[in-house]
Every structure is written in C-alpha cells, then in structure tokens.
Amino acid sequence: MAINLGDNIKIQGNLPIDYRYFNNLVPYTSTGQVDSIIPVGERFIGLTVNVNNVEYWYATGVTNGNLRLKINAGTLNDAKNGLSLSGTSVILGGSNLTTSTIIGDSRPIPVGIEYGGNYSATFLPNSLITKQYADAVATGVHPKLAVQVATTGNTALSGLLMIDGITLLAGERVLVKNQAIDTQNGIYIATGGTWQRSSDFDFTPSGETLQGTLIPVITGKTNGNTLWVLVSPDPVLSGNSITFTLFGTVTLTAGVGINILGSTVSVDGSALAGNYIDWSGTQFDVNTNSIVSGYTTLVDFGAYTGATQPILNVALTGACNGLSYSNRCVCLGGTLSQDTIVSGDAGTYDLGLTGLKSFNLGFDAVSTITDGDSNGGIRYAACYHPNYVDRSLVDKEYVDKKISGTTSGSSLYLLASPSTVEVGGMPALTPIYGCRIDKMLEKILVKYLAPSFAFFSVNVSTVEVGTTISGLKTFNWGFSNSGNVSGGTMCIWETNPVNLITGNTHTTPTISANITTKTFTTCGEEQRWYGSAKNTHGTQFNSTYQVVCALLPYYWGIVNAPGASGANRPTAASIVSLINSGSGIGTCHKVFASSDSIAATNAIDFNSTGSDYMWVAIPSTVSKKLKWCVTPSNCGFIDGTVNPGGNLFPDPAQEVPTAMGCTITSASPVWSKTYNIYISNKQSGNADPMGFVYV
Numbered sequence: 001m002a003i004n005l006g007d008n009i010k011i012q013g014n015l016p017i018d019y020r021y022f023n024n025l026v027p028y029t030s031t032g033q034v035d036s037i038i039p040v041g042e043r044f045i046g047l048t049v050n051v052n053n054v055e056y057w058y059a060t061g062v063t064n065g066n067l068r069l070k071i072n073a074g075t076l077n078d079a080k081n082g083l084s085l086s087g088t089s090v091i092l093g094g095s096n097l098t099t100s101t102i103i104g105d106s107r108p109i110p111v112g113i114e115y116g117g118n119y120s121a122t123f124l125p126n127s128l129i130t131k132q133y134a135d136a137v138a139t140g141v142h143p144k145l146a147v148q149v150a151t152t153g154n155t156a157l158s159g160l161l162m163i164d165g166i167t168l169l170a171g172e173r174v175l176v177k178n179q180a181i182d183t184q185n186g187i188y189i190a191t192g193g194t195w196q197r198s199s200d201f202d203f204t205p206s207g208e209t210l211q212g213t214l215i216p217v218i219t220g221k222t223n224g225n226t227l228w229v230l231v232s233p234d235p236v237l238s239g240n241s242i243t244f245t246l247f248g249t250v251t252l253t254a255g256v257g258i259n260i261l262g263s264t265v266s267v268d269g270s271a272l273a274g275n276y277i278d279w280s281g282t283q284f285d286v287n288t289n290s291i292v293s294g295y296t297t298l299v300d301f302g303a304y305t306g307a308t309q310p311i312l313n314v315a316l317t318g319a320c321n322g323l324s325y326s327n328r329c330v331c332l333g334g335t336l337s338q339d340t341i342v343s344g345d346a347g348t349y350d351l352g353l354t355g356l357k358s359f360n361l362g363f364d365a366v367s368t369i370t371d372g373d374s375n376g377g378i379r380y381a382a383c384y385h386p387n388y389v390d391r392s393l394v395d396k397e398y399v400d401k402k403i404s405g406t407t408s409g410s411s412l413y414l415l416a417s418p419s420t421v422e423v424g425g426m427p428a429l430t431p432i433y434g435c436r437i438d439k440m441l442e443k444i445l446v447k448y449l450a451p452s453f454a455f456f457s458v459n460v461s462t463v464e465v466g467t468t469i470s471g472l473k474t475f476n477w478g479f480s481n482s483g484n485v486s487g488g489t490m491c492i493w494e495t496n497p498v499n500l501i502t503g504n505t506h507t508t509p510t511i512s513a514n515i516t517t518k519t520f521t522t523c524g525e526e527q528r529w530y531g532s533a534k535n536t537h538g539t540q541f542n543s544t545y546q547v548v549c550a551l552l553p554y555y556w557g558i559v560n561a562p563g564a565s566g567a568n569r570p571t572a573a574s575i576v577s578l579i580n581s582g583s584g585i586g587t588c589h590k591v592f593a594s595s596d597s598i599a600a601t602n603a604i605d606f607n608s609t610g611s612d613y614m615w616v617a618i619p620s621t622v623s624k625k626l627k628w629c630v631t632p633s634n635c636g637f638i639d640g641t642v643n644p645g646g647n648l649f650p651d652p653a654q655e656v657p658t659a660m661g662c663t664i665t666s667a668s669p670v671w672s673k674t675y676n677i678y679i680s681n682k683q684s685g686n687a688d689p690m691g692f693v694y695v
Contacts, residue, residue: 035064120245141214150175150223157195164220177244185242199480209236449481453543456531470517489534555617559586562611565682566644572659572677610685620674644682
C-alpha cells in the first residue's frame with residue numbers, strides 16, 4: 001500500500017537513527033570493530049557511528065582506517081610539533097617541527113634555571129656555573145693558614161676522628177664544610193673532646209672572616225692539595241649560613257720516568273734504562289760493553305749514505321699529496337690530492353711541530369677540532385701570557401687569573417698574607433707576589449703562629465646617664481700563641497690617651513690600675529681602654545675594651561584592674577607615682593636603651609593576664625612616632641583616643657589629663673626627668689615579649 005502526500009502535507013518528527021550508528025543498540029568498542037562489522041559496500045561518506053559514546057564518521061573515504069573523530073563540525077586528524085594522537089586523546093610526544101626552542105621563566109620574579117644544590121665542587125670546564133660561583137671567584141681572595149684536612153660529609157665536631165682518610169692529631173686545623181646545619185661550617189682545632197673554632201675563624205674581631213676567604217688543604221684522599229673559598233655574602237657573622245666552594249686543585253701528573261709521592265717529585269731511572277743506558281740509582285751511565293754492532297760513528301753513517309744513494313736516485317722520482325720532490329729530496333709541503341688523516345694509532349704516538357717561524361691554517365668550510373680522549377682540548381706547551389696580542393687564542397689559566405684578580409699575563413699570583421697570622425716569617429699583611437701557585441702555598445704553609453689578644457677587659461659595667469666611674473680597676477687579658485709574644489711589651493692606656501701601664505711582662509694575666517675619673521653626662525658618651533704588645537718579630541698588635549655608652553632609663557609595668565573592658569583604667573598620674581615611689585598599684589620595672597630606640601632584642605615581657613593594663617614610660621625627648629609589636633605579624637601604630645575598642649595603645653596626648661611630659665623624680669639628676677606615659681586602652685593578656693620600636 002502506498003500513501004501519496006499532497007504538496008501541502010508533510011510528516012514532522014526526528015529523523016530515524018541509522019541502524020549502523022550502534023552495534024545491536026550498544027556503542028562499538030573500537031574503530032577496528034566498526035570496520036570489521038560494517039561492510040565497505042554499506043558505508044558512505046558522512047556515515048556516523050558511536051564508539052565508546054564518542055562519535056566517529058567516514059569523513060573523506062569509506063575504506064578501513066578512514067574513520068575520524070567527529071568534533072562539532074570538524075575532525076581531529078593529527079597532532080604535530082611535539083604532540084601525537086592516540087584515539088581521542090592528544091598526548092605529549094612526537095617530532096618537533098620548529099627550528100628553535102626558547103626557555104622562558106614565567107614566575108613573577110624570573111631567576112632562570114637553578115641547580116637543586118651546590119655542585120661547584122664537581123664543576124667541569126664545560127659546566128654551566130652558578131652566579132654564586134662566579135661572584136666568589138670575581139671578588140678576590142683572602143688566604144688563611146692552611147688546614148690539615150677538610151671534611152667530606154656531615155661530621156661530629158669532637159674527638160680525634162678519621163677525616164678524608166687521615167687520622168687527626170690534637171691541635172690540627174680542620175676545614176668543616178659539609179655540615180647539615182651550615183652555620184656550623186668553618187675552621188676548627190681538633191681535640192680529644194669538643195672542637196672549638198680556630199682563633200682566625202671565630203668571628204672576633206668583627207670582619208676577620210670575609211667572603212673570598214681562601215683555605216688551602218694539605219692532605220686527604222679526596223681534598224688533599226685543594227683550595228676552598230668562602231662564598232657566603234659579607235658580613236660573615238656567627239649564626240649566619242657559611243658555604244665553601246672549590247677554588248682550585250694543585251695537580252701534578254707523573255710522566256715517563258717520574259715518581260710523585262705526596263709532595264715529593266723524583267726520577268724513576270729504572271723506567272728509562274735500556275738501549276745501552278744503565279741506571280745506578282742516582283745517575284745514568286752509557287754501557288759501552290753492550291754495544292757490539294751497529295753504526296757508532298759519523299763515518300759509519302756516511303758510508304751507509306753513500307752506499308744507498310744510487311738506489312735512492314733510481315727509486316725516488318716524485319712526490320704528491322702534500323709532499324714535494326726536488327733533486328732526489330722529498331720535502332714536506334705541496335697540494336693535497338685526497339682526504340688525508342695522520343693517525344697516532346689510537347693514542348700511541350704524538351705529532352710534534354717545533355722550531356717553526358710561523359704556523360698558518362686556512363679553511364674554506366666549517367672546521368672542527370675533536371679531543372677524542374677528553375684531555376682538555378688544545379693546550380699551549382708553556383705560559384705565553386706576556387706575549388699575547390689582541391688576536392691570540394688565550395688559555396684557561398689566563399682567563400681564570402683575569403677573573404680572580406691575580407697577576408695577568410703571567411703564571412704568577414699576587415696575594416697578601418693574612419691580617420692576624422704571619423706566614424713564611426713575614427709580618428702580617430705582607431704582599432705575596434711574583435710566585436707560582438706551588439711557591440705561594442710553600443710560603444703560606446711555613447708555620448709561624450702570630451700572637452694576638454684572645455681577650456682584653458676591665459671590670460667596668462654598662463652605666464646610666466649621670467654615672468661617675470673612677471678609682472682602682474682590674475684589667476684582664478689573654479693571648480693566643482703566647483709563646484711568640486715578646487717579653488715586657490704589654491701596655492695599657494685610655495681614650496685620652498693616658499698611659500696606665502707600660503712595659504709589663506706579658507705572662508701576668510691580670511693587673512690593677514687607677515683609671516681617670518669620668519662622669520657620663522649625655523647619652524652616647526663612651527670610654528675605651530686599649531691593650532698592646534709586640535710579637536717576637538717586633539710587630540705591635542692591639543685590643544680594645546669599650547664601656548657601653550651611657551644609657552637612658554625606660555620604665556614599664558602592669559596594673560591589675562578586673563572588670564569590664566576598659567573599666568578602672570589607671571591614670572598617667574598614678575603611673576608617675578608608682579615610678580617615683582616604687583610602690584603602689586601594679587608593678588614597675590626599669591630598662592635601658594639609647595635615646596633612639598628600644599631594640600626588639602630587649603623586648604618588654606609584660607606577662608599580663610586578661611585583667612591587667614600594660615604601661616610604658618618613654619623619655620619625652622624621643623619625638624619619633626612609636627609602634628608596638630608582639631611578633632612581626634602582630635604589630636600596630638600607637639595612635640587614636642582612649643577607647644577600649646580602638647588601638648591597644650592610644651596617643652598619650654589624648655589622655656585627660658595629658659600623659660605627655662610627666663616628671664619622673666627618680667631618674668638620674670642629669671636627665672630631663674620628663675616622660676610620656678603610654679597606657680593600654682583595655683585589659684589584655686600577653687604572655688609573649690612585646691617590643692616598642694620607632695618608625
């Protein structure tokens with residue numbers, strides 16, 4: 001039966017789904033399954049199927065393998081430039097079609113590529129070095145007395161240990177450079193008990209340890225004959241991170257007939273003996289008795305030449321491929337007729353060119369030089385630095401010296417001996433120049449322990465403004481390397497200067513003397529005493545003891561006042577009475593600081609509870625705006641009116657009556673006696689130290 005539809009009749013509804021869209025009403029499991037189930041004759045361009053709930057279609061053909069992923073109106077056909085296509089997924093991996101790759105750093109503060117640790121000790125000539133390493137070698141060096149050994153890992157700093165294959169002896173210097181806590185690194189003196197830092201690396205006096213400090217290492221399986229440099233930034237202080245990096249290695253390579261044992265180089269004659277040459281143990285001898293045949297005189301060789309010349313005249317008729325022929329003589333020089341290789345038989349033989357007037361190379365294409373055995377490339381036979389011209393190819397040693405500030409254009413170094421240790425019998429700060437590195441080390445390793453003050457003090461304590469010091473005071477001192485102090489050279493004098501003691505024996509560690517009467521009338525005054533002596537070379541060395549400058553008193557305390565927030569708040573007048581009388585409501589304490597600040601390290605520990613008011617009295621001469629802090633993240637300005645909901649400490653000028661310029665009668669008589677009183681707005685519990693700083 002047929003149904004004919006007129007022109008104005010149509011059937012509405014969704015078009016039917018092709019039965020091939022699913023595999024028995026379920027999605028296909030793969031494109032291969034589609035190709036195997038639907039015959040080619042039933043396929044057509046545009047046929048769409050469902051594979052694992054993703055639509056594929058025959059977009060450009062109907063043969064096996066023509067199914068493509070259907071994405072909106074297009075098809076995902078391929079992935080390029082480092083990507084590839086796997087089913088419906090684009091994955092990383094594939095051919096890179098671009099001609100260059102750029103490394104970018106998209107962080108807010110780009111710093112470029114960074115190593116995950118400090119690899120400077122194993123850098124090779126072609127290694128990409130770090131900025132820290134470059135800064136260290138560019139800043140110059142400050143040599144220290146050599147150490148016996150250097151650590152190779154985290155080390156217990158006590159006992160006579162085995163370090164780098166060497167068992168320590170008491171008193172030997174050790175470079176500690178690999179501690180897990182890097183603030184422990186430095187130079188130590190080995191003992192049977194706990195090690196102590198050496199006197200030239202104990203951060204006293206300030207500035208004795210600097211970035212660029214150079215430390216030679218004498219022995220050790222790994223670190224023997226090496227130089228290490230301190231790369232931590234100045235100032236290098238106790239508690240700071242301390243990092244060392246390898247500066248250089250003194251390497252001696254034994255050639256044929258040479259023995260190297262430690263630092264001793266000797267001749268190995270037994271390796272050179274032979275061919276009628278005998279080695280006696282101290283010299284070479286020609287064994288004439290062994291010469292029984294061969295040509296031994298010039299006449300013999302002349303006869304040989306005459307006998308063979310006619311043969312050569314017939315045999316030699318020309319030369320080619322880089323050689324030339326003239327009058328029965330073959331000479332080096334000519335046009336190459338083929339690619340030519342001169343082989344050293346896998347490193348067995350050398351090729352030498354000596355005595356040339358000039359040596360010229362010309363290339364018409366890209367040329368390369370290959371070091372097949374990693375021997376450091378082409379090297380000069382000697383140091384030619386002084387003769388370099390602008391277009392000379394320079395060697396690594398020349399560049400290293402240019403960077404490190406040592407003498408350029410030669411193999412000589414320019415350094416200075418340490419400031420506290422005499423080396424090679426030379427006074428401290430004597431320049432060491434015009435020496436090769438081995439000679440420089442020889443001078444440094446000659447031990448002369450220059451003496452210095454281990455300590456120097458006088459029994460005068462920190463004083464408050466208005467204090468007078470006078471009378472008999474006791475001076476104490478001690479030396480390092482006291483055996484090298486010249487007898488009868490100990491002297492003590494004052495700032496003025498006034499000589500108190502001269503020519504005292506250095507072996508007496510204490511002495512008393514009357515000091516000049518001194519009254520501290522203003523904040524910032526100082527008084528100093530000096531000690532001096534001479535070493536056995538006649539060089540004077542000094543030490544200083546300084547009385548901390550006169551200080552101003554600050555007062556602080558708490559007042560207990562239970563109740564609602566802000567209730568029963570004390571007045572400035574009650575705080576003044578508490579300071580002057582030392583009794584009354586609450587507690588009162590006194591601290592000292594300069595006229596500019598109370599340092600955070602001298603913070604006030606109120607230790608208040610939830611029913612305590614906190615207060616502090618500041619000299620009124622301090623005009624800068626105050627800021628309080630409990631921790632760096634919990635701080636605020638002192639400002640605003642008296643209001644429990646406002647700032648913790650209000651502006652004293654807002655007090656009624658005012659808390660500005662209050663008179664404190666208990667202060668030193670030379671002080672102005674006027675203070676500004678800061679009282680907390682409300683009761684506040686605070687178990688952490690609170691600092692008052694000036695901004």
